[in-house]
Structure formats: structure tokens, C-alpha cells
Amino acid sequence: MTRYVQHGLKVKSKPDEIARQNFMLNMRSYVMLDMAMGMKKIYDNNIEPNFKKLNKRKPKNGDEIHKTIKKDTYFKFYSSIRCNAQEMVFRSVIPPIERSMIDLKKKAKKLSTSKKANGSLKIDKKLTIPKSVSALDVHLMPGCYHSEHSENDLTQGALYDNGVSVFSMGFFGEKLDDIGSSISLFIKKKYPKFKPVRILDLGCTVGHNTLPWNKVYPKAEIHAVDVGAPVLRYGHARAQSEGISVHFHQQNAEKTNFENNSFDLVFSSMFLHEVPKKGIKQIIREAKRLLKPGGLMLHMELPPNKMLDAYNSFYLDWDSYYNKEPYYKTFRDMIPEKVCSEAGFSKNKFVQFIIPSIGQFGEEEIIKSVNSQNGNVDDRTGRFTKGIHWYCFGSWK
Amino acid sequence: MSENDNKLRYSVRGKKSRFFESDGVDELVSICMSIAQELWVVKEELALLKNLTLEKGLLTKKELENFKFTVKQKTELDNENKDFIDRVFFTLRESVESVDSNHDEPNPPPIP
Numbered sequence: 001m002t003r004y005v006q007h008g009l010k011v012k013s014k015p016d017e018i019a020r021q022n023f024m025l026n027m028r029s030y031v032m033l034d035m036a037m038g039m040k041k042i043y044d045n046n047i048e049p050n051f052k053k054l055n056k057r058k059p060k061n062g063d064e065i066h067k068t069i070k071k072d073t074y075f076k077f078y079s080s081i082r083c084n085a086q087e088m089v090f091r092s093v094i095p096p097i098e099r100s101m102i103d104l105k106k107k108a109k110k111l112s113t114s115k116k117a118n119g120s121l122k123i124d125k126k127l128t129i130p131k132s133v134s135a136l137d138v139h140l141m142p143g144c145y146h147s148e149h150s151e152n153d154l155t156q157g158a159l160y161d162n163g164v165s166v167f168s169m170g171f172f173g174e175k176l177d178d179i180g181s182s183i184s185l186f187i188k189k190k191y192p193k194f195k196p197v198r199i200l201d202l203g204c205t206v207g208h209n210t211l212p213w214n215k216v217y218p219k220a221e222i223h224a225v226d227v228g229a230p231v232l233r234y235g236h237a238r239a240q241s242e243g244i245s246v247h248f249h250q251q252n253a254e255k256t257n258f259e260n261n262s263f264d265l266v267f268s269s270m271f272l273h274e275v276p277k278k279g280i281k282q283i284i285r286e287a288k289r290l291l292k293p294g295g296l297m298l299h300m301e302l303p304p305n306k307m308l309d310a311y312n313s314f315y316l317d318w319d320s321y322y323n324k325e326p327y328y329k330t331f332r333d334m335i336p337e338k339v340c341s342e343a344g345f346s347k348n349k350f351v352q353f354i355i356p357s358i359g360q361f362g363e364e365e366i367i368k369s370v371n372s373q374n375g376n377v378d379d380r381t382g383r384f385t386k387g388i389h390w391y392c393f394g395s396w397k
Numbered sequence: 398m399s400e401n402d403n404k405l406r407y408s409v410r411g412k413k414s415r416f417f418e419s420d421g422v423d424e425l426v427s428i429c430m431s432i433a434q435e436l437w438v439v440k441e442e443l444a445l446l447k448n449l450t451l452e453k454g455l456l457t458k459k460e461l462e463n464f465k466f467t468v469k470q471k472t473e474l475d476n477e478n479k480d481f482i483d484r485v486f487f488t489l490r491e492s493v494e495s496v497d498s499n500h501d502e503p504n505p506p507p508i509p
Contacts, residue, residue, distance in 0.1 A: 015462065019441035023434045026478040030486070038493035045496040076416040077489055080426040083414050088430065094405050101403040142406040149403055159405065322414045 003174055004165045008241025009107055009234065011100040011158060013093075020092040021166050024085060029169050031082045032384045035074075036315070042074050043311060062305065062313030066321075069314070083322055086140045086167070093162035094142075101155050108154055108237035116243040121236040123229050124250045132276055133227055136324050145205060145228030157206050157234020164208075171384050172208075173359045175242075179269045179300050179390050180209030182358040182366060184216040187265075187298070190353075190370045196220050196264035200290060202253040202283065203271030207235035207246055209300075213267070214244045220265075223258075225251040254282040261292045269300040273331040280331060284343035291397040297345070298394035302382045303354075305332045307391075312379050336393040345395035352393040354381055360388060433485045437478060444474055 004021065005011070013021065047069050051059055059065045069075045097104075112121065129146050137144050141163060143156050164176055172178045187194070196217055201210040204224035213222055224246055226232050232248045239246040251257060253268070254275075266287040272280050287297040305313045313332075320328035341347050353373055356365045380387040415423045449456060449464050466474060483490065 015442060015445055015464070016438050019438040020434055022441060022475070022478065023437040026475060026482055027430070027434075030479065030482045034483075035489065038489065041493055041496055070416075074489065074493070077426070079414070080416045080423055081430065081486075084427050084430045087409055088434065091407050094407060098403060098405055136411055137409045140409045142409055147406075149405065155403075155405060324409070324411070 005162050006174060007238055008111055009104060009158065009161070009238055011093075011096045011104070011162065013096040017092065017096055020088075024089045024092045025166050025169055027081075027085050028089065028167060031078065031085055032169070035078045035081065036385075039069075039074055039078050040311065040315075042072065043069060047072060059310050061310050062308075062315075062317050065310055065314040066317070079318070079322055082318075083140070086323060089167045090141050090159060090163045092166060093159065097155055097158045097162060100158070101149070101153070104154055104158055104234075105150075105152055108152075108233060111237040111240040114240045117240045117245045119236055119239050119245045120247045121232060122247075122249045123232065125229075127227060127250055127252065129227050130252060130254075130275075130279070132274060132279065132327065136326070138274055139319070139323050139325055145226065145231050148230055152233065154230045154233040154237065156228060156230035157232075157238075160231060161206050161208070161234065161238070169384060171357070171359070171388055175211075176206075176208040177212045178357050178359045180212035181215070182355050182390055183267075183269075183298070183300055183353075183392055184212045185358060185363060185366050186353065186355045186370065187296070188216040189367050191296075194264075194296065196295075198263045199223070199265045199267065200225070200258070200263045202266065202268040202287070203274070204235060204248070205231045207239050207248065209269040210235070210246055211239055211242060211244050213265075214246070221247070223247045223249065223263075225249045225253055225256060227252055254279050254286060256286060256290065258290055260289055263290045264292055264295045266290055266295070266297045267299070270302075272299055272301055273328045274325060275331070276327050277330050277334070280327075280334070281339065281343065284339055284345075288344050288397060293397055295397045296351075296394060297340075297397070298351075298392055299336075300390055300392040302328070302332055303377045303391040304334065304336055305329075306335060307375075307377045315379075316382065340393070340395045345397065349396040350393070351395060352391070355390045355392065357388045357390065360386070429485075433482070437481060440477075440481065441474065444470075444477075 048058060051068055133144055133146055141159060143159065145156055145160065147156055149155055164172065168176065173181065197220055199213050199217065199220045199222045201224040204210050204226050207224050210222060210224045213220065224235065227250065229250050232250055236248045272283065275283065291297060302316055317329045317332065319325045336352060337347065337350050340350050354377055356369055358366055377391060381389045381391050417423050445464055448466065448470060449460060453460060
């Protein structure tokens, strides 16, 4: 059973609202698991054989599959239902959030001075919100990360946290921190001598994957940046309610105001694919500037297209076309090793890992995976499915 | 901005993806999903009432609003919800299953 948001900023949904959220969770499960399997079967049995008959070869890449499959009725229903489900997820959590807007602000104010943690929040009212955020409702979330409805508003943070709790069908864990928890534990076990003193999370949204770093490196000073003030206000209050000290800053990850060589670990999760190509390159350069010599840059992301077969490339790129994540495919077409080396990282310092989800496999499997990295991704990597694994890449400085 | 303006936007900005050539089919899918969702609300609320009635013997508004399913009840309900979705979207499952049987099926007589 999936439990929705449980921490100090929990909003109270009425029974009919909970039923709508439950329906969306199961509807998402239906489209992402059952229908996705059905579409693959139709592809294997109909689409690919017909393509081979016409072209005397298999499709070379995801684009060729997309071009062919988009005419198929099942694909149309899959896509239409998936788009609707995505929008309905957010709509299902809006009414309880609307009722709680004033209360959320009061709770956040109280939590900011809580003695449970010593985190901080720095909002920069003059920051220009990049077009990649301001010009669209990323992944069909009305209002995106930055819209403000009143002074000191944090509702877009609440919308993200509550929406993703329904959207992720439990795959992100009860605190939505499976990615951060899995990767931080992996890094600690893989590099026992690496003991970061200062950690930075880029594009942190509500800090859900920032907080787990505190568990594995409790003495580290943790900072997190995002361009959206409402998600940062919410993230700050959320961290305080969990008793974890994190310093949240409204800054653009492409150009932060931190000093050179000031962090041991620069991390991001599910962030780069929402940034245009030019911005991604700048973020990697900025990470290099911020890292101390011997520091580690690590980005959790969807696996690059070059690591996947044509069908899985097509499948993952769906979001780029239909989910208001236009830079998703551009990012996945990039070659991580090349991006890192072009930013000045040594080629022989490049790393990439495929890490089992802690929620699905437990700590033991993560520890085992430390010595069994073979660089192979499969249709469980970065996909909401049983046996999910997380892909990440980066470089030592 | 005043606190009275605290209304969130429900709709997504910008161009909406469309998948079907025939007019109105995309909208029909949206409507069908909303109907399915609302029907589920009725079913879940009925289940809630049934469980509450069985447990307490009588109902009050407070009891109704504060009732939470047990993990077992919620798991059962989730399973029922999945079956319900499968029934509503049966036509799609059927189209996948027909992939197996297409090859052996004799052709119908030509349509005059």
C-alpha cells in the first residue's frame, strides 16, 4: 500500500479526494506497466515484422520506431491515457492543497525556527527564471516549479510533493527519496575513503533526494539550489520537519555564487533532462568549478540512448514529445563521457553506475552491486517497473 | 496578491498533445477517464461506508471523514481497483490478446 505525504507538511484530503488519488495511482500503474507491456507485445508481433517486410531490416533507432508506431491505435490509446493520467494526477491533489495554502505557510514559518534542525533558506527575488522553467508547465504540472500565488508561497512545492507521491506509484519510496538513498549508500560503500565535508544538490526541487545524503554522511554540510522559490520554501520546511539541516538557495545551477573548489560532492537527480543542451554543458562546467580537487560530480539521470536498444530508446523518449519535457531526448542523445570531458574533466576520471533501488532490493543488493557493475542497462533502468535500477554518471576532479 | 486569490490553475498551459485523427476522440478519452475516476470515487466511498458500518454499527459525519482503511482493506481495494480499470479498458487488453490469435483466424467472406 502506498502512503502519500506523511511529513510535517502533510495536507488533509477528504475521502472522495483520496479515492481520486488512489484511482490515479492505479491508473498510472495500468498504463505504465500493463499497457506498456501490451504495446511492446504489439510492437514485437506486428509493428517490427511489418517494418522488416517493408524495409528488409529492423528499425535502427527509437525515432524510426516512433514514426511507425504512432499510427497504431494501441499506441494512440497508450499515449492519450498516459497524458490524461499525468494531468489528472496533479488535479487530484490540488483541492486539498488549495484549502491548506495559508496553513502550509504557517507551518513552514514555524518549522523554519524549529530546533530539530539548523537549515536555512535564501531566496533571491531578483533571480531570472530560465525559459526552460518559466515558459512551460514541465511534465504537465500546472504552474511548474516557480509560480507564486501569494507572498512567501510554497504551494508549487506542495503540488510537486503530493503529485509525485501519487505519480510514482510507490517506486520513489514513501519519502520520494529512493534515488538519493540508493545512490548515496552505493557511493559510501564503493568509496569508503571518500568522506565529503560539503555537498551540493543542483535542481533540488523539494529536496527529497537531497536529504538521504545526511544519513550516509551525517557530518557533511549540505546545500541545495533550485530556481523555483516555492519548491525551495517547501523543501526547507520539509527538511526541518524531518530534523535534517540543509541550506537551500534560490540560484541557477548554471551559474551559482559559491566559491571555486568549495564542494566535495556535487549531485543532481532527474534534473539535467529538463535543461536545454547549452545549459547542461554549462552546469557540468559549473560543477567542475565548484568541486575541490579529488571531489566527485554525480548526476542521476535516464540512461543515454546509446546504451539502449531501439525500442527502449523510443519508449523513454516518449516524454520528450508528449510530457512537456522538450529537452529530454536532446539530453539522452548526448554522450555523458563526452559532455564531462568537454567540460574539462579527465577522461579517465569518468564514472557511471547502474544501482538497484533500495526500496525494491534492499541495502544488501546495493552493497553487492558495488563490485558487480557491468555497464549494462536493460528495460528496468530508469523505468517504473518491477526491479527498477537508477543510472548515474559523473566524474572525479 | 491576496490570500483570497489562492486558487491554483488546474489546466496545463500550451498546446495539448493529440493522438487521434478523428475529431473528438482525444476529448472522449479524457471524458471516459474522468467518468471512470468518478465511478471509482463512488465505489471507494461505498466500500468505506460498508466497512465503517460493519465496524461501528452506526455512522456520524466525524466518523465518516476520519475513517481510514486498514492496510488489508486498502490492499483489497487496490486489487479491486486494478480489476475495475481492466474492465473499463477491456477493449485495449483484447487488442493485445488478439495479436496471438490473428494468424489462425479464417477470413470472413468478402464484404459485398
